[in-house]
Amino acid sequence: MSAEAISTVEKAKPASEPLFSKKNRKLINNPLDADNPITVQVLGVCSALAVTVKLIPTLYMCISVTLVVALSNLLISLMRKVIPSRIRIIVQLLVVASLVAVVDQMLQAYAYDVSKQLSVFVGLIITNCIVMGRLEAFALANKPWPSVLDGIGNGLGYSMILIIVAFFRELLGSGSLFGYKVLGENYLGNGVLMSPVGACIALGLLIWAQRARNGYTEEA
Amino acid sequence: MENLLNIFVRSIFIDNMIFAYFLGMCSYLAVSKKITTAIGLGMAVTFVLLMTVPLNWLAYNYIVKEGALTWLNNLGVSKEFADFSKVDLEVLKFIIFIAVVAAFVQLTEMAVEKLSPALYTALGIFLPLIAVNCSILGAALFLPGKEFTFGESAVYGLGSGLGWFLAVVALAAVREKLSYSDVPKPLRGLGITFITVGLMAFAFLSFSGFKLPFGN
Numbered sequence: 001m002s003a004e005a006i007s008t009v010e011k012a013k014p015a016s017e018p019l020f021s022k023k024n025r026k027l028i029n030n031p032l033d034a035d036n037p038i039t040v041q042v043l044g045v046c047s048a049l050a051v052t053v054k055l056i057p058t059l060y061m062c063i064s065v066t067l068v069v070a071l072s073n074l075l076i077s078l079m080r081k082v083i084p085s086r087i088r089i090i091v092q093l094l095v096v097a098s099l100v101a102v103v104d105q106m107l108q109a110y111a112y113d114v115s116k117q118l119s120v121f122v123g124l125i126i127t128n129c130i131v132m133g134r135l136e137a138f139a140l141a142n143k144p145w146p147s148v149l150d151g152i153g154n155g156l157g158y159s160m161i162l163i164i165v166a167f168f169r170e171l172l173g174s175g176s177l178f179g180y181k182v183l184g185e186n187y188l189g190n191g192v193l194m195s196p197v198g199a200c201i202a203l204g205l206l207i208w209a210q211r212a213r214n215g216y217t218e219e220a
Numbered sequence: 221m222e223n224l225l226n227i228f229v230r231s232i233f234i235d236n237m238i239f240a241y242f243l244g245m246c247s248y249l250a251v252s253k254k255i256t257t258a259i260g261l262g263m264a265v266t267f268v269l270l271m272t273v274p275l276n277w278l279a280y281n282y283i284v285k286e287g288a289l290t291w292l293n294n295l296g297v298s299k300e301f302a303d304f305s306k307v308d309l310e311v312l313k314f315i316i317f318i319a320v321v322a323a324f325v326q327l328t329e330m331a332v333e334k335l336s337p338a339l340y341t342a343l344g345i346f347l348p349l350i351a352v353n354c355s356i357l358g359a360a361l362f363l364p365g366k367e368f369t370f371g372e373s374a375v376y377g378l379g380s381g382l383g384w385f386l387a388v389v390a391l392a393a394v395r396e397k398l399s400y401s402d403v404p405k406p407l408r409g410l411g412i413t414f415i416t417v418g419l420m421a422f423a424f425l426s427f428s429g430f431k432l433p434f435g436n
Contacts, residue, residue: 043246047242050242093318097314097318097319101311101312123317123357123361127352129246195421196418197421197422197425204411204413207407207411
C-alpha cells in the first residue's frame with residue numbers, strides 16, 4: 001500500500017469515534033494495573049496458580065485465555081439484544097464452551113505436549129471467572145468493538161500476572177527459563193516453589209508488591 | 221468396598237480440590253470471610269458435585285467416549301445405516317459437561333425454591349454461582365483420565381465436595397481470626413489470604429505421602 005493510500009485511510013476514520021480513542025485505550029490499559037483481573041478483581045485465580053510452574057505452558061495458556069475472552073466478548077456483544085436474561089448464563093456458557101473446544105483442538109493439533117501439560121486447565125477456561133465476569137459486566141451492555149478491546153485488555157492483564165509468577169517459579173523452582181538452565185548445573189531447585197504452596201505464596205507476595213506501589217487497599 | 225473407601229479418602233485429603241488443584245478458587249476466596257456463608261456454599265458445592273459427577277459419568281460413558289454410542293446399534297439401528305461403534309465425540313465433551321452442570325444447577329435451584337423455602341434462603345443464593353465453579357467442571361474433566369465405575373464416580377464426587385467444604389470452612393475460620401490482626405495495609409485482604417492458603421496447602425502436602433489404609 002502506498003503512503004498516500006495509508007493517509008487517506010487514516011483520515012477516513014475520525015468520521016465516527018476513532019478506533020483507538022482515549023476511552024477505548026483505557027479499556028486496554030486499565031486491566032493491566034489499576035483494574036487487574038487477578039490482583040484487584042480476584043477473577044480467574046485457579047489457572048493462575050495451577051499452570052505457572054513453567055513459562056512455556058503459561059504462555060500458551062495466556063494466549064488461549066486472551067483469545068477466548070476477546071472472541072466470546074465479541075460474540076455475546078453481537079447477540080446481546082436477543083438473549084433472554086433468564087437463560088443468559090447457559091447461552092454464555094455454551095458460546096464459551098464452543099470456543100474453548102476449538103482452542104483445545106488447536107492445541108492438541110499444533111502443540112500436543114503443551115496440551116498434555118495443561119491437562120484439564122484448558123477445558124477449565126470455560127469456567128474461568130474472567131470470561132464469565134467480563135461477559136456479565138461488559139459485553140452484555142456494550143457495542144462489539146469496545147467489548148473486544150475490553151476482552152483483550154483483561155486477557156493481557158491476566159497474562160501479565162501469570163508470566164511474572166511463572167518467571168519466578170521457573171527461575172527459582174528449577175533454575176531454568178523457557179527450559180534452558182540459567183542458574184548453572186549445580187542449582188538444586190526449590191521443590192516448594194514447584195508445588196501448589198509456592199504458587200499461593202508467590203502470588204500473595206506479588207499482590208503485596210503491586211498494591212504497595214499503586215496504593216490500593218482493601219477494607220478487611 | 222476397600223476401593224470405594226480409598227477413593228473417598230484420596231479425594232478428600234490427597235487430591236483435595238483446593239489444595240492440590242486450586243479448583244473453585246474464585247468463589248473460595250469470595251465467600252470465605254464468614255463461617256456461616258462458607259458452610260452454606262460448601263454444602264451446595266458438595267451436593268452439586270455428588271449429583272453432577274455421576275451424571276457426567278453417564279454422559280461420558282454412553283455418549284461422548286469413542287464407541288460409547290454402540291448401544292444405539294444394539295437397540296436396533298442397523299449397522300449399514302450407521303455404525304456407532306466408531307463414533308468419537310470427545311470434541312464435544314466440554315459442551316456436554318457444561319450443559320449437564322448448568323442444566324442441573326438451574327433445575328435444582330427451581331426445585332429447591334418450590335419445595336423448601338427455608339433451604340432456598342440458606343443455599344439458593346449460592347446455586348447460580350456454582351454453575352461457574354471450576355471444581356464442578358474440573359471433577360467432570362478428570363473423569364476421562366480415571367477409569368471409574370458408576371459407583372466410584374459418585375463416591376469421588378462426594379469426596380471432592382467434602383474436601384472443598386473442609387477447605388472453605390477452615391479458611392473462613394482462619395480469616396475470622398485474622399481480621400483482628402494488624403496486617404500491613406497493602407497485604408490486607410487478598411494478599412494475606414493467598415499466603416494463608418499457601419500455608420494450609422503446605423499442611424495438606426503432608427497427606428501426599430500417606431499410604432491408603434484400606435485393602436492394598
